[in-house]
Amino acid sequence: xxxxxxxxxxxxxxxxxxxxxxxxxxxxxxxxxxxxxxxxxxxxxxxxxxxxxxxxxxxxxxxxxxxxxxxxxxxxxxxxxxxxxxxxxxxxxxxxxxxxxxxxxxxxxxxxxxxxxxxxxxxxxxxxxxxxxxxxxxxxxxxxxxxxxxxxxxxxxxxxxxxxxxxxxxxxxxxxxxxxxxxxxxxxxxxxxxxxxxxxxxxxxxxxxxxxxxxxxxxxxxxxxxxxxxxxxxxxxxxxxxxxxxxxxxxxxxxxxxxxxxxxxxxxxxxxxxxxxxxxxxxxxxxxxxxxxxxxxxxxxxxxxxxxxxxxxxxxxxxxxxxxxxxxxxxxxxxxxxxxxxxxxxxxxxxxxxxxxxxxxxxxxxxxxxxxxxxxxxxxxxxxxxxxxxxxxxxxxxxxxxxxxxxxxxxxxxxxxxxxxxxxxxxxx
Numbered sequence: 001x002x003x004x005x006x007x008x009x010x011x012x013x014x015x016x017x018x019x020x021x022x023x024x025x026x027x028x029x030x031x032x033x034x035x036x037x038x039x040x041x042x043x044x045x046x047x048x049x050x051x052x053x054x055x056x057x058x059x060x061x062x063x064x065x066x067x068x069x070x071x072x073x074x075x076x077x078x079x080x081x082x083x084x085x086x087x088x089x090x091x092x093x094x095x096x097x098x099x100x101x102x103x104x105x106x107x108x109x110x111x112x113x114x115x116x117x118x119x120x121x122x123x124x125x126x127x128x129x130x131x132x133x134x135x136x137x138x139x140x141x142x143x144x145x146x147x148x149x150x151x152x153x154x155x156x157x158x159x160x161x162x163x164x165x166x167x168x169x170x171x172x173x174x175x176x177x178x179x180x181x182x183x184x185x186x187x188x189x190x191x192x193x194x195x196x197x198x199x200x201x202x203x204x205x206x207x208x209x210x211x212x213x214x215x216x217x218x219x220x221x222x223x224x225x226x227x228x229x230x231x232x233x234x235x236x237x238x239x240x241x242x243x244x245x246x247x248x249x250x251x252x253x254x255x256x257x258x259x260x261x262x263x264x265x266x267x268x269x270x271x272x273x274x275x276x277x278x279x280x281x282x283x284x285x286x287x288x289x290x291x292x293x294x295x296x297x298x299x300x301x302x303x304x305x306x307x308x309x310x311x312x313x314x315x316x317x318x319x320x321x322x323x324x325x326x327x328x329x330x331x332x333x334x335x336x337x338x339x340x341x342x343x344x345x346x347x348x349x350x351x352x353x354x355x356x357x358x359x360x361x362x363x364x365x366x367x368x369x370x371x372x373x374x375x376x377x378x379x380x381x382x383x384x385x386x387x388x389x390x391x392x393x394x395x396x397x398x399x400x401x402x403x404x405x406x407x408x409x410x411x412x413x414x415x416x417x418x419x420x421x422x423x424x425x426x427x428x429x
Contacts, residue, residue, distance in 0.1 A: 049102035057102035064130035066108025129163035220371035246299035252394035288325035344399035365391035
């Protein structure tokens with residue numbers, strides 16, 4: 001039997017991905033520039049085209065555009081497969097036909113509907129951050145359904161887009177594999193080259209392209225770098241409600257805008273953000289009912305200073321109405337200058353822990369919350385008021401309240417919920 005050797009020796013990171021795709025059906029890999037994403041992808045497809053037990057194997061490689069697919073991947077496909085006897089190449093269709101009746105085709109994603117109606121056994125989406133968000137749910141997912149095909153999403157961050165959403169969602173799914181490879185960790189790019197790149201790139205550009213930062217391209221981000229550091233230090237993970245400690249709930253009030261709630265537990269010197277909730281066009285009784293349904297043992301209901309404003313129509317304040325709905329004790333956060341509140345928020349965030357599953361809307365808002373660059377004055381403005389500012393304001397309420405108010409944060413609950421496995425001797429850090 002003649003042995004055909006393909007001129008490809010996987011790097012350690014590529015080996016991890018090859019092994020993962022043998023075990024998992026779906027994978028999301030975030031990798032720095034010049035990490036070998038395309039070479040890995042093409043060689044994995046070639047491997048399956050030769051060894052898959054599926055009849056008429058179909059592997060596809062998607063690039064953001066067809067031109068990119070031809071320039072980047074087509075030469076690699078021919079280079080690594082040309083030693084295989086009986087290979088046929090179609091330059092017009094960017095298609096390689098294997099002697100096993102397997103086939104690999106390169107597509108561009110600029111015309112989403114061009115790929116409809118086909119079946120896929122293995123799909124690689126290269127630089128998914130630059131693709132139409134409909135690609136996976138509308139095109140790829142139905143195409144792999146009948147033959148139980150696999151999908152690998154691979155690329156470098158380009159902001160908080162569909163690739164970011166997919167990566168964050170995949171981290172919470174047991175049948176998905178996720179990984180992130182930074183240039184500082186892989187050592188694939190020589191340190192001298194990285195140092196040279198730093199001199200010519202801005203700090204944010206370098207962080208995005210080589211350190212795989214999702215928030216680096218958000219100019220003027222208030223909390224982005226702190227969130228990234230928390231990710232690196234595993235402070236954003238699974239931190240569920242601990243019935244041995246009370247819960248404080250912090251509000252940012254709105255009517256046509258969103259009203260946001262943050263649920264926290266003070267454990268030792270650390271603050272755990274265990275849950276969040278937001279809605280709009282709802283009265284305070286809606287939020288009172290929601291809080292009751294959580295079954296959290298609420299210690300304080302902390303509102304921003306404007307809760308004490310009286311309504312002209314009734315003569316009563318929202319604080320009085322909240323009290324009548326059973327939200328008590330109520331604490332009112334004092335009004336401080338915005339910059340003082342932001343500073344307090346940054347300090348508090350650095351020593352906090354956040355539950356990833358329950359607090360995704362809060363995390364996304366904190367990553368996006370930013371100042372606008374005023375080119376004429378060459379300064380950053382106050383934070384932009386957009387979808388992210390509501391949760392950010394709720395966090396500012398929490399930071400100022402913890403700094404300025406007596407919330408009895410060292411007082412331990414004496415009565416524990418029945419039926420729990422709480423261990424009073426357990427140390428939680």
